[in-house]
Amino acid sequence: MALRQMLFNTRSMFSTPGLARFSTKSNPYLVKVGIPEFLNGIGNGVESHVTKLESEIRDFQKLLVIRTLRLKKLGVPCKHRKLILKHTHKYRLGLWRPRAQPVKP
Template sequence: MAGFWRHFTAVGRQAVVLLSPPAVRFYRTPPYLVKVGIPDFLNGVGNGVEAHAAKLETEVGDLDKLMVIRTLRLKKLGIPCKHRKLILKFTQKYRMGLWRPRMDLQKN
Protein backbone atom coordinates (compact mmCIF):
# COMPACT_ATOMS: atom_id res chain seq x y z
CA MET A 1 0.00 0.00 0.00
CA ALA A 2 2.93 2.30 -0.51
CA GLY A 3 1.96 5.48 -2.31
CA PHE A 4 -1.65 5.45 -1.18
CA TRP A 5 -3.16 7.71 1.43
CA ARG A 6 -5.44 6.35 4.09
CA HIS A 7 -8.56 8.22 5.01
CA PHE A 8 -10.41 7.05 8.08
CA THR A 9 -14.08 7.78 8.40
CA ALA A 10 -16.36 6.69 11.15
CA VAL A 11 -19.54 4.98 9.97
CA GLY A 12 -21.69 4.04 12.89
CA ARG A 13 -19.30 2.30 15.27
CA GLN A 14 -16.97 0.90 12.61
CA ALA A 15 -13.97 2.61 11.09
CA VAL A 16 -13.87 2.43 7.30
CA VAL A 17 -10.56 2.88 5.46
CA LEU A 18 -10.78 4.65 2.09
CA LEU A 19 -7.77 4.40 -0.21
CA SER A 20 -7.09 6.98 -2.88
CA PRO A 21 -4.10 7.15 -5.25
CA PRO A 22 -1.70 10.09 -4.97
CA ALA A 23 -2.19 12.99 -7.36
CA VAL A 24 0.61 13.05 -9.91
CA ARG A 25 0.97 15.90 -12.37
CA PHE A 26 3.35 16.14 -15.27
CA TYR A 27 4.01 19.60 -16.72
CA ARG A 28 6.49 18.56 -19.35
CA THR A 29 5.15 19.08 -22.83
CA PRO A 30 6.60 18.08 -26.18
CA PRO A 31 8.79 20.63 -27.97
CA TYR A 32 7.14 23.17 -30.21
CA LEU A 33 6.69 22.34 -33.85
CA VAL A 34 6.50 25.99 -34.90
CA LYS A 35 9.65 28.09 -34.51
CA VAL A 36 8.79 31.11 -32.36
CA GLY A 37 10.79 34.31 -32.67
CA ILE A 38 11.08 37.28 -30.34
CA PRO A 39 8.42 39.37 -32.20
CA ASP A 40 5.95 36.45 -32.11
CA PHE A 41 6.63 35.90 -28.43
CA LEU A 42 6.15 39.57 -27.51
CA ASN A 43 2.99 39.82 -29.62
CA GLY A 44 1.65 36.86 -27.67
CA VAL A 45 2.39 38.63 -24.38
CA GLY A 46 0.62 41.81 -25.53
CA ASN A 47 -0.03 44.83 -23.26
CA GLY A 48 2.34 47.07 -25.25
CA VAL A 49 5.38 44.82 -24.83
CA GLU A 50 5.55 44.27 -28.58
CA ALA A 51 6.86 47.83 -28.94
CA HIS A 52 10.26 46.58 -27.72
CA ALA A 53 10.52 43.77 -30.28
CA ALA A 54 13.04 45.50 -32.55
CA LYS A 55 15.25 46.55 -29.65
CA LEU A 56 15.27 43.08 -28.10
CA GLU A 57 15.86 41.39 -31.43
CA THR A 58 18.97 43.47 -32.14
CA GLU A 59 20.39 43.41 -28.60
CA VAL A 60 19.47 39.90 -27.42
CA GLY A 61 19.48 37.98 -30.68
CA ASP A 62 17.18 34.96 -30.46
CA LEU A 63 14.46 33.53 -28.25
CA ASP A 64 16.79 31.11 -26.45
CA LYS A 65 18.81 34.03 -25.10
CA LEU A 66 15.62 35.87 -24.15
CA MET A 67 14.58 32.86 -22.05
CA VAL A 68 17.58 33.30 -19.75
CA ILE A 69 17.73 37.10 -19.67
CA ARG A 70 17.61 38.84 -16.31
CA THR A 71 15.80 41.92 -15.16
CA LEU A 72 18.93 44.06 -14.82
CA ARG A 73 19.83 43.50 -18.48
CA LEU A 74 16.29 44.45 -19.53
CA LYS A 75 16.56 47.57 -17.37
CA LYS A 76 19.83 48.54 -19.06
CA LEU A 77 18.08 48.19 -22.42
CA GLY A 78 15.55 50.83 -21.29
CA ILE A 79 12.48 48.62 -20.93
CA PRO A 80 9.99 49.93 -18.31
CA CYS A 81 9.33 47.98 -15.12
CA LYS A 82 5.81 46.86 -16.06
CA HIS A 83 7.02 45.42 -19.36
CA ARG A 84 10.05 43.78 -17.73
CA LYS A 85 7.75 42.01 -15.29
CA LEU A 86 5.51 40.78 -18.10
CA ILE A 87 8.44 39.54 -20.18
CA LEU A 88 9.97 37.66 -17.25
CA LYS A 89 6.62 36.22 -16.18
CA PHE A 90 5.83 34.86 -19.62
CA THR A 91 9.36 33.56 -20.26
CA GLN A 92 9.04 31.49 -17.07
CA LYS A 93 5.65 30.14 -18.18
CA TYR A 94 7.05 29.37 -21.64
CA ARG A 95 10.03 27.50 -20.18
CA MET A 96 7.74 25.39 -17.99
CA GLY A 97 5.43 24.63 -20.91
CA LEU A 98 2.39 26.29 -19.33
CA TRP A 99 1.95 28.99 -21.99
CA ARG A 100 2.51 29.32 -25.72
CA PRO A 101 2.17 32.42 -27.87
CA ARG A 102 -0.85 32.11 -30.07
CA MET A 103 0.22 31.64 -33.64
CA ASP A 104 -2.27 32.92 -36.18
CA LEU A 105 -2.75 30.66 -39.15
CA GLN A 106 -1.28 32.05 -42.32
CA LYS A 107 -3.65 32.33 -45.26
CA ASN A 108 -2.28 31.01 -48.53
Protein backbone atom coordinates in the same frame (compact mmCIF):
# COMPACT_ATOMS: atom_id res chain seq x y z
CA MET B 1 -21.40 -2.91 -5.48
CA ALA B 2 -19.37 0.28 -5.07
CA LEU B 3 -16.54 -1.61 -3.37
CA ARG B 4 -16.42 -4.06 -6.25
CA GLN B 5 -16.17 -1.22 -8.79
CA MET B 6 -13.37 0.43 -6.82
CA LEU B 7 -11.42 -2.83 -6.67
CA PHE B 8 -11.91 -3.44 -10.39
CA ASN B 9 -10.75 0.08 -11.28
CA THR B 10 -7.70 -0.26 -9.01
CA ARG B 11 -6.67 -3.52 -10.66
CA SER B 12 -7.08 -2.16 -14.17
CA MET B 13 -5.08 0.96 -13.28
CA PHE B 14 -2.09 -1.06 -12.10
CA SER B 15 -2.39 -3.86 -14.64
CA THR B 16 -0.41 -1.99 -17.31
CA PRO B 17 3.06 -1.42 -15.84
CA GLY B 18 5.24 1.25 -17.39
CA LEU B 19 2.41 3.34 -18.77
CA ALA B 20 1.94 6.63 -17.01
CA ARG B 21 -1.45 8.28 -16.97
CA PHE B 22 -0.08 11.82 -16.83
CA SER B 23 2.91 13.31 -18.60
CA THR B 24 5.09 16.10 -17.28
CA LYS B 25 6.51 16.90 -20.71
CA SER B 26 5.13 19.88 -22.56
CA ASN B 27 3.58 19.52 -25.97
CA PRO B 28 5.82 20.30 -28.95
CA TYR B 29 5.34 23.73 -30.44
CA LEU B 30 3.72 23.79 -33.84
CA VAL B 31 5.15 27.15 -34.88
CA LYS B 32 8.71 28.39 -34.69
CA VAL B 33 8.88 30.86 -31.84
CA GLY B 34 11.21 33.79 -32.11
CA ILE B 35 11.49 37.08 -30.26
CA PRO B 36 8.80 38.88 -32.35
CA GLU B 37 6.27 36.04 -32.05
CA PHE B 38 6.93 35.74 -28.33
CA LEU B 39 6.51 39.44 -27.57
CA ASN B 40 3.45 39.71 -29.83
CA GLY B 41 1.96 36.76 -27.95
CA ILE B 42 2.40 38.56 -24.64
CA GLY B 43 0.65 41.69 -25.90
CA ASN B 44 -0.10 44.64 -23.56
CA GLY B 45 2.29 46.95 -25.43
CA VAL B 46 5.33 44.69 -25.00
CA GLU B 47 5.53 44.25 -28.77
CA SER B 48 6.86 47.81 -29.03
CA HIS B 49 10.26 46.52 -27.83
CA VAL B 50 10.69 43.92 -30.59
CA THR B 51 13.30 45.82 -32.62
CA LYS B 52 15.28 46.82 -29.53
CA LEU B 53 15.43 43.29 -28.12
CA GLU B 54 16.10 41.66 -31.49
CA SER B 55 19.06 43.95 -32.18
CA GLU B 56 20.59 43.54 -28.71
CA ILE B 57 19.79 39.92 -27.79
CA ARG B 58 19.50 38.34 -31.29
CA ASP B 59 18.59 34.90 -29.92
CA PHE B 60 15.36 33.60 -28.44
CA GLN B 61 17.18 31.24 -26.07
CA LYS B 62 19.03 34.21 -24.59
CA LEU B 63 15.70 35.97 -24.06
CA LEU B 64 14.48 33.00 -22.04
CA VAL B 65 17.32 33.42 -19.50
CA ILE B 66 17.59 37.22 -19.48
CA ARG B 67 17.66 39.08 -16.16
CA THR B 68 15.72 42.15 -15.14
CA LEU B 69 18.81 44.39 -14.91
CA ARG B 70 19.69 43.67 -18.54
CA LEU B 71 16.16 44.58 -19.61
CA LYS B 72 16.39 47.74 -17.51
CA LYS B 73 19.64 48.72 -19.24
CA LEU B 74 17.91 48.23 -22.59
CA GLY B 75 15.24 50.74 -21.54
CA VAL B 76 12.28 48.41 -21.04
CA PRO B 77 9.78 49.86 -18.52
CA CYS B 78 9.08 48.02 -15.27
CA LYS B 79 5.58 46.83 -16.22
CA HIS B 80 6.86 45.33 -19.48
CA ARG B 81 9.87 43.75 -17.76
CA LYS B 82 7.55 41.98 -15.35
CA LEU B 83 5.40 40.66 -18.18
CA ILE B 84 8.41 39.45 -20.18
CA LEU B 85 9.99 37.70 -17.19
CA LYS B 86 6.69 36.12 -16.11
CA HIS B 87 5.99 34.74 -19.58
CA THR B 88 9.55 33.52 -20.15
CA HIS B 89 9.32 31.55 -16.91
CA LYS B 90 5.98 30.05 -17.93
CA TYR B 91 7.36 29.24 -21.40
CA ARG B 92 10.36 27.42 -19.93
CA LEU B 93 8.04 25.34 -17.74
CA GLY B 94 5.79 24.56 -20.69
CA LEU B 95 2.74 26.25 -19.19
CA TRP B 96 2.34 28.98 -21.81
CA ARG B 97 3.12 29.52 -25.47
CA PRO B 98 2.23 32.23 -27.95
CA ARG B 99 -0.70 31.51 -30.21
CA ALA B 100 -0.02 30.43 -33.77
CA GLN B 101 -2.48 33.00 -35.14
CA PRO B 102 -2.94 36.39 -33.44
CA VAL B 103 -6.36 37.00 -31.93
CA LYS B 104 -8.30 39.64 -33.85
CA PRO B 105 -10.47 41.96 -31.74
